[in-house]
Amino acid sequence: MKVMKNSKSHIRGRFSKPADKLLTQYTASLPFDRRLYKQDIAGGIAHVKMLAKQGIISGEESRQIIEGLKSIRKEIEQGKFEFKPETEDIHMAVEARLIEMVGEVGRKLHTARSRNDQVVLDTRLFLKEAISDTVSGIKGLQSALLDVAEANIKVIITGYTHLQVAQPVLLAHHMLAYFEMLERDIDRFKDCLRRVDVMPLGSGALAGVAYDIDREFLAKELGFSRVSRNSIDAVADRDYMLEYEAAAGICMMHLSRLAEEIVLWSSAEFDFIELDDNFATGSSIMPQKKNPDVAELARGKTGRVYGHLMALLTTMKALPLAYNRDMQEDKQGLFDTVDTLLSTLEVFTGMVRTLRVKPENTLKAAGRGYILATDLADYLVKKGESFRAAHEIVGKLVNYAAGKGKSFRELDIKEYRKFSSLFGDDVRKITIEYSIASRNVAGGTAPAQVKRSLAKARRIIERK
Secondary structure, three states: OOOOOOOOOOOOOOOOOOOOHHHHHHHOOHHHHHHHHHHHHHHHHHHHHHHHHOOOOOHHHHHHHHHHHHHHHHHHHOOOOOOOHHHOOHHHHHHHHHHHHHHHHHHHHHOOOOHHHHHHHHHHHHHHHHHHHHHHHHHHHHHHHHHHHHHOOOOEEEEEEOOEEEEEEEHHHHHHHHHHHHHHHHHHHHHHHHHHOEEOOOOOOOOOOOOOOOHHHHHHHHOOOEEOOOHHHHHHOOHHHHHHHHHHHHHHHHHHHHHHHHHHHOOOOOOOEEOOHHHOEOOOOOOOOOEOHHHHHHHHHHHHHHHHHHHHHHHHOOOOOOOOHHHHHHHHHHHHHHHHHHHHHHHHHHHHHHOEEOHHHHHHHHOOOOOOHHHHHHHHHHOOOOHHHHHHHHHHHHHHHHHHOOOHHHOOHHHHHOOOOOOOHHHHHOOHHHHHHHOOOOOOOOHHHHHHHHHHHHHHHHHO
16 A cells, blocks of 8 residues: 555545645644654554553564664664655654555554544653753752852842842842742642653543553553543643643743843943853944843743743633644644753853852942841831831931931931930941841841751752
């Protein structure tokens, strides 16, 4: 039987003439789903092992098919495989080549399965590997953040709210905030893995298959923890992809926030850090420029990842059960999300690990903007004033000092006492270092707490 060269090359029975060339081009997914070849071949090998075990095909037929599939995998990896557009997708491409190699027995590969459960299997196997790579990438960035924090354990920076001077904090404390965000990202991806780790083969097109198959055997062969419970659900939903893309979107949001701070901190106005030359670019016209392009691109790529999530949500939102061809649009966005997140994590790790902190500039900046105002209010509270009254008193003091063009340190005690008789000479002990040390609560920025948090973070990294 000669294989027809059209988009339905192995399912021509219903049709009396080949598909139009335009239809073939429009419906083909091979240009992008070909990257699933490893997963597709692994699924095929496990499937024919199971078919032989159950007596559905012979042991010799299974052996021939498996040898053919392994040869195809080798051809692809060596760049010798011809991806023919008329084969439509990776499943048909592999099957067509198998038949060329082993003959009619190759047609038995598709016994007791459908492309509907086959594609879900492939993408689930792909995502299991992607989640593992993603978690490893996040851990690498976490380690880089800890390296920066530990190397700059005494460095003081300005803490902001509304991008206005708020309170002084340790740089290490600031870095640990991103460590915590990324730790939650890891939790999300690991939780996502529980729902990805479901073996769908045996669901067929939607109703299951009419063969005595062993789904538990397939799950074990392919490394899944359990099999799907409902054949319609197994082929009809893509929530496992959506969940990865949602977790990726949140993770990219965290990276984008760090990117924004790197952009700000490396500017001449802040001058808190300098990026290594390996992770910055120049200008084609302005020779003084050292642009934080990695950070800027990460901000831009975050929107791209968000877009893929919204695209798949929109694709799925009105589909009746079970499979619909709309779902072919699930993979390009998923692949790009995985690639974007992994590459961003990798380049961020290198950028963060090599940045240079300028402690003299961060400390100087922390001395601006009446950053100790909250500490003065706390001082009055400890003297017996209510916090609301203390807040108002210090607000008036700030207004007075700003009008005089003076810092808190430049005010004399008489000026302090104009606003409250509770101010005494001991107000002079309130310094930036005092402010940081006073936040000695669990999770606070006091040196002792930060050292404890760093040690805990290291233990988390080491035991993963």
